[in-house]
Amino acid sequence: MALLDVVDLTVEFPTRRGVLRALDRVSFSIDAGEILGVVGESGAGKSLTGAAIVGLLERPGRIAGGQILFEGKRIDTLSAEPLRRIRGRRIGMIFQDPLTTLNPLYTIGRQLTETMQTHMRLSDSEARAKAIGWLDRVGIPAAAHRIDAYPHEFSGGQRQRVVIALALCADPVLVIADEPTTALDVSIQAQIITLLKDLTRDHGTAVMLITHDMGVIAETADRVAVMYAGRIAEIGPVAAVIRHPAHPYSDGLMASIPSLEHRVDRLRQIDGAMPRLDAIPNGCRFNPRCPRVFDRCTTEQPELLDAGATRAACWLHAHD
Amino acid sequence: MLTRAWNSDLAYNFRTSPVAVASAALALILLIAATFAPWLAPHNPMDVASLSLMDSFKPPLGMADADWSNPLGTDNQGRDVLSAIMYGMRISLLVGFLSVLFAIVVGIAIGLLAGYAGGITDTMLMRVADVQLTFPSILTALLVDGVISAALPHTMREALQIYVIIFAIGISLWPNFARTVRGSTLVERNKDYVMAARVIGVPSWRIMLSHVLPNVIGPVMVIGTLGLGLAIIAEATLSFLGVGLPPTQPSLGTLIRFGDDFLFSGEWWVTVFPGLTLILMVLAINLLGDWLRDALNPRLR
Amino acid sequence: MFGFIGSRLLQAIPVLLVVGFIAFALFDYVGDPVSILAGQDATAAQRLALSHDLGLDQPFFVQYGRFLWTALHGNFGNSYRVAQPVASLLAERLPATLELAITASVLAFAIGVPMGVYTGIHRDSFLSRLMMAGSLIGVSLPTFLLGILLILAFSVGLGWLPSFGRGPVVHVGSWWTTGFTSWAGIRSLILPAITLGMFQMTLIMRLVRAEMLEVLRTDYIKFARARGLTDRSINFGHALKNTLVPVITIIGLQFGGIVAFSLVTETVFQWPGMGLLLVQSVAVADIPVMSAYLLLIALVFVLINLIVDLLYYAVDPRLRARR
Numbered sequence: 001m002a003l004l005d006v007v008d009l010t011v012e013f014p015t016r017r018g019v020l021r022a023l024d025r026v027s028f029s030i031d032a033g034e035i036l037g038v039v040g041e042s043g044a045g046k047s048l049t050g051a052a053i054v055g056l057l058e059r060p061g062r063i064a065g066g067q068i069l070f071e072g073k074r075i076d077t078l079s080a081e082p083l084r085r086i087r088g089r090r091i092g093m094i095f096q097d098p099l100t101t102l103n104p105l106y107t108i109g110r111q112l113t114e115t116m117q118t119h120m121r122l123s124d125s126e127a128r129a130k131a132i133g134w135l136d137r138v139g140i141p142a143a144a145h146r147i148d149a150y151p152h153e154f155s156g157g158q159r160q161r162v163v164i165a166l167a168l169c170a171d172p173v174l175v176i177a178d179e180p181t182t183a184l185d186v187s188i189q190a191q192i193i194t195l196l197k198d199l200t201r202d203h204g205t206a207v208m209l210i211t212h213d214m215g216v217i218a219e220t221a222d223r224v225a226v227m228y229a230g231r232i233a234e235i236g237p238v239a240a241v242i243r244h245p246a247h248p249y250s251d252g253l254m255a256s257i258p259s260l261e262h263r264v265d266r267l268r269q270i271d272g273a274m275p276r277l278d279a280i281p282n283g284c285r286f287n288p289r290c291p292r293v294f295d296r297c298t299t300e301q302p303e304l305l306d307a308g309a310t311r312a313a314c315w316l317h318a319h320d
Numbered sequence: 321m322l323t324r325a326w327n328s329d330l331a332y333n334f335r336t337s338p339v340a341v342a343s344a345a346l347a348l349i350l351l352i353a354a355t356f357a358p359w360l361a362p363h364n365p366m367d368v369a370s371l372s373l374m375d376s377f378k379p380p381l382g383m384a385d386a387d388w389s390n391p392l393g394t395d396n397q398g399r400d401v402l403s404a405i406m407y408g409m410r411i412s413l414l415v416g417f418l419s420v421l422f423a424i425v426v427g428i429a430i431g432l433l434a435g436y437a438g439g440i441t442d443t444m445l446m447r448v449a450d451v452q453l454t455f456p457s458i459l460t461a462l463l464v465d466g467v468i469s470a471a472l473p474h475t476m477r478e479a480l481q482i483y484v485i486i487f488a489i490g491i492s493l494w495p496n497f498a499r500t501v502r503g504s505t506l507v508e509r510n511k512d513y514v515m516a517a518r519v520i521g522v523p524s525w526r527i528m529l530s531h532v533l534p535n536v537i538g539p540v541m542v543i544g545t546l547g548l549g550l551a552i553i554a555e556a557t558l559s560f561l562g563v564g565l566p567p568t569q570p571s572l573g574t575l576i577r578f579g580d581d582f583l584f585s586g587e588w589w590v591t592v593f594p595g596l597t598l599i600l601m602v603l604a605i606n607l608l609g610d611w612l613r614d615a616l617n618p619r620l621r
Numbered sequence: 622m623f624g625f626i627g628s629r630l631l632q633a634i635p636v637l638l639v640v641g642f643i644a645f646a647l648f649d650y651v652g653d654p655v656s657i658l659a660g661q662d663a664t665a666a667q668r669l670a671l672s673h674d675l676g677l678d679q680p681f682f683v684q685y686g687r688f689l690w691t692a693l694h695g696n697f698g699n700s701y702r703v704a705q706p707v708a709s710l711l712a713e714r715l716p717a718t719l720e721l722a723i724t725a726s727v728l729a730f731a732i733g734v735p736m737g738v739y740t741g742i743h744r745d746s747f748l749s750r751l752m753m754a755g756s757l758i759g760v761s762l763p764t765f766l767l768g769i770l771l772i773l774a775f776s777v778g779l780g781w782l783p784s785f786g787r788g789p790v791v792h793v794g795s796w797w798t799t800g801f802t803s804w805a806g807i808r809s810l811i812l813p814a815i816t817l818g819m820f821q822m823t824l825i826m827r828l829v830r831a832e833m834l835e836v837l838r839t840d841y842i843k844f845a846r847a848r849g850l851t852d853r854s855i856n857f858g859h860a861l862k863n864t865l866v867p868v869i870t871i872i873g874l875q876f877g878g879i880v881a882f883s884l885v886t887e888t889v890f891q892w893p894g895m896g897l898l899l900v901q902s903v904a905v906a907d908i909p910v911m912s913a914y915l916l917l918i919a920l921v922f923v924l925i926n927l928i929v930d931l932l933y934y935a936v937d938p939r940l941r942a943r944r
Contacts, residue, residue: 056846080852088849095847100840104939105862114858115848150938166848451636454874454922456881466903466911553763560765561888561900580769580889583777592773595766602761610757 001072002029003206004053004174010065011045011052013277020277022048024230025066027304032173035200035207037221037238039214039253041274044227046210050176052076053208054091055083070174089119092167092205094196096179098159102151108135108162109147112169119170134165138195157188161195168199175200176208181216193220214257218242226250229274229285236310246307247314248290284315292316333615340615343607350601354409361403362389380589393589395578401589404575405597411571412598415486416552420544422490423551427497428540432528434498435505446502449495457492461554464488465563478566485564489554493547500543504536538616545609549602556598572598633923640919644912707913711895718894720799721886722879724814729821729879730872734865736822737829741837741864742856752826759823764882768816768889775812783809785891817886821879828871832864839863866936873929877922 011023023045030036038046051057053068055076068076075086087093095101103111112131116122122130128147135143138161140154151159160180167175177196181189197220200207209221217224218238225235226249234247245251252270272289275281281288287297296315307317334340353360380393380401392401434445452460465488469477472484508514508531517527558564559573560580567574572594579591703710740749776784786809799806836842837860845855884896891897895914902910 084849087847093847095844101844103841103859118850152939456878459881556763557885563903599762606761
């Protein structure tokens with residue numbers, strides 16, 4: 001049984017101009033201990049998926065269809081209180097911008113102990129000791145001293161380490177990391193990713209790693225889901241998707257990454273842009289930009305089809 | 321072009337907001353009543369000859385001894401309260417509009433200057449605005465009013481009083497406009513199209529007027545609407561305190577002051593009806609201003 | 622930290638000097654002190670003598686200097702209207718105004734903040750909409766009108782509360798008088814305090830609500846929710862604390878507004894405070910009182926600004942870090 005099972009998840013935003021469908025029947029699963037990368041352009045719906053799973057969609061967004069099963073039980077229909085108990089304790093979240101994610105008026109020690117004491121029975125001194133332990137483990141020097149410091153007294157990279165500590169301190173089995181390195185310097189990015197990898201491997205925590213950086217995915221993830229315009233275009237083991245992409249969009253993505261081995265005169269790019277939510281094309285959403293488009297693509301929307309090592313939502317792999 | 325305006329975001333927002341429509345309707349009714357008071361009012365309260373002490377203190381409809389010729393009752397001299405209210409609204413609205421207009425003109429001028437010139441001019445002008453803003457506007461208006469009235473020779477005092485009030489209230493309100501305009505000017509000043517104009521050699525004042533000004537109109541309108549409410553309340557307060565308009569041109573505030581004396585003897589309508597009218601007027605203006613502010617706020621879209 | 626206070630004080634001095642200058646200019650140039658003090662029948666010689674006595678024939682800056690000097694000693698000259706020293710007039714009235722202002726502020730805060738928090742958390746509930754509608758009326762209601770309506774309802778109509786004056790007062794210390802010691806004194810305070818505090822209260826409520834809404838949208842609140850913290854600790858711990866920081870400082874600044882608005886309330890209720898004094902003075906162009914009042918108010922505002930700055934400094938750790 002998979003740890004997290006997302007089945008046909010649909011998220012809609014009712015607006016003045018009509019109902020916009022931001023996620024359209026997205027399905028994937030994550031097993032215990034595995035790292036699933038979710039990659040795609042800005043606006044593809046990656047962050048929305050993460051938010052929807054823990055019930056943190058911003059108004060007026062709402063889940064309009066599908067199911068989210070965590071450890072075999074539906075969590076999309078849970079009421080507020082049971083859902084709250086899952087958040088942090090069973091499913092942790094890491095957000096993108098470490099400069100705004102921490103409350104500037106509370107010490108980081110207080111934010112850590114508060115999180116732990118909300119979910120576990122700990123005395124104040126026990127909580128404080130554990131907090132110092134976590135700060136140590138995420139690589140904050142002089143943890144016992146720094147525990148009473150305020151967020152603004154730390155650098156961006158250090159704050160993100162604190163955020164990771166906060167996400168993991170209640171010992172969740174799944175962590176959703178939404179663009180954890182995007183706001184950081186390149187030199188710090190590698191450190192943070194390594195930290196995340198080590199910690200989750202040590203605790204056997206599964207990770208849903210949302211990012212637009214393919215390099216991070218290649219280094220870190222076991223499997224990867226490529227999202228496009230609110231749907232999953234391709235999903236499969238990382239090596240397979242990178243080396244033998246089965247969907248023309250993933251193919252374009254991989255090809256547009258500059259390679260250290262080959263010299264090229266021009267970087268390959270995918271023509272056009274991702275469609276706006278109120279102007280979604282008929283049939284396959286990628287068809288206006290696809291170099292291998294044919295008739296069926298413009299009329300019928302493909303589901304995820306078997307394509308060898310991966311599954312791709314592309315009519316090229318239809319076997320009928 | 322009219323269809324385009326009708327379909328614009330702002331108009332759509334207006335049409336679908338019951339509050340905006342209702343308050344605009346109310347404001348319109350009051351405005352018409354005030355503007356056309358000499359023709360619409362059943363009596364002319366200024367005309368001393370038409371008054372008769374026999375009519376004094378008639379109560380409003382619903383109470384004993386009332387009749388339709390004075391639906392809201394009369395005051396101690398027999399003046400019809402309804403008519404007095406309509407004439408009073410005229411003065412209140414007039415003074416309010418003119419004060420806000422004055423504040424807008426001064427505020428825009430100073431704001432543009434401060435924002436565009438920058439440097440020491442900006443700092444000094446904004447310091448003055450800040451200092452004035454720490455004092456409540458009513459206090460500023462009161463002191464300016466007092467000082468100027470004291471400075472004028474006795475004979476001219478009454479005739480000029482209305483201008484003094486307009487000036488005083490206007491002076492008390494300019495910093496709000498100046499600060500907003502200055503802020504917008506600072507933003508626009510650094511934009512490419514302004515730099516391009518300067519490179520071509522367009523004179524500064526022209527850049528300010530034709531480029532910066534249109535971008536600033538939105539927030540100015542919002543503050544202007546809310547400022548109108550403040551100005552009307554300020555005038556009413558000053559008149560109520562006795563340092564406002566002279567009794568020959570009574571505004572709603574003056575009417576309320578008259579009526580205050582009769583509260584304890586039971587003739588409450590002389591003060592309450594002008595009071596209610598004042599509340600309705602300012603409420604309508606504030607509602608419109610609130611709606612306008614929300615409608616123009618890019619973050620809420 | 623002392624550098625901080627020091628720099629603030631230094632900024633305050635020019636403000637005071639400017640206000641003092643304006644106050645002095647008022648005193649000296651507007652109106653004609655000589656004819657007012659000398660009366661209409663004085664001869665030219667008498668006027669000249671008076672002018673000399675008042676030092677009006679001295680150069681401008683000498684007069685300004687004398688004015689500042691005597692002002693620093695608490696001497697503001699005599700009122701034109703009642704021929705009493707202005708300083709003692711003000712001192713007499715100060716306790717009345719302060720008691721009223723403080724009571725009104727406390728009321729406004731105690732009611733405004735909880736209402737603001739409630740409407741911020743429960744945005745769309747019926748009660749919230751009711752409160753917001755009420756607040757809109759509160760802002761549209763001029764203070765004096767509210768006072769009149771309250772008098773109409775509670776004094777004339779129901780006869781529960783007195784409608785003017787301060788009631789019996791008790792002397793405390795050398796010059797303070799208080800109305801708090803007797804039930805009758807407190808009863809007289811109720812209507813004026815509500816009237817004065819109402820505008821404040823609506824302002825506070827709307828401010829707190831707006832801040833709460835802003836704060837509840839921030840990333841750190843989102844993260845707090847993602848960590849599974851209880852609603853209670855999010856709303857009343859994280860959100861409220863961050864809301865109150867800017868709110869407290871704005872409320873402090875608003876206190877000045879209360880002191881000034883008291884002049885309207887005092888007029889309506891005939892409350893013997895400084896505000897009523899000012900109104901009476903403006904009506905007859907009693908310049909000494911007006912200029913002394915101006916100076917005093919400026920001083921109060923500067924003090925309040927300083928206290929607010931200190932409060933901000935104490936509450937926000939980010940400010941303390943900057944050296």
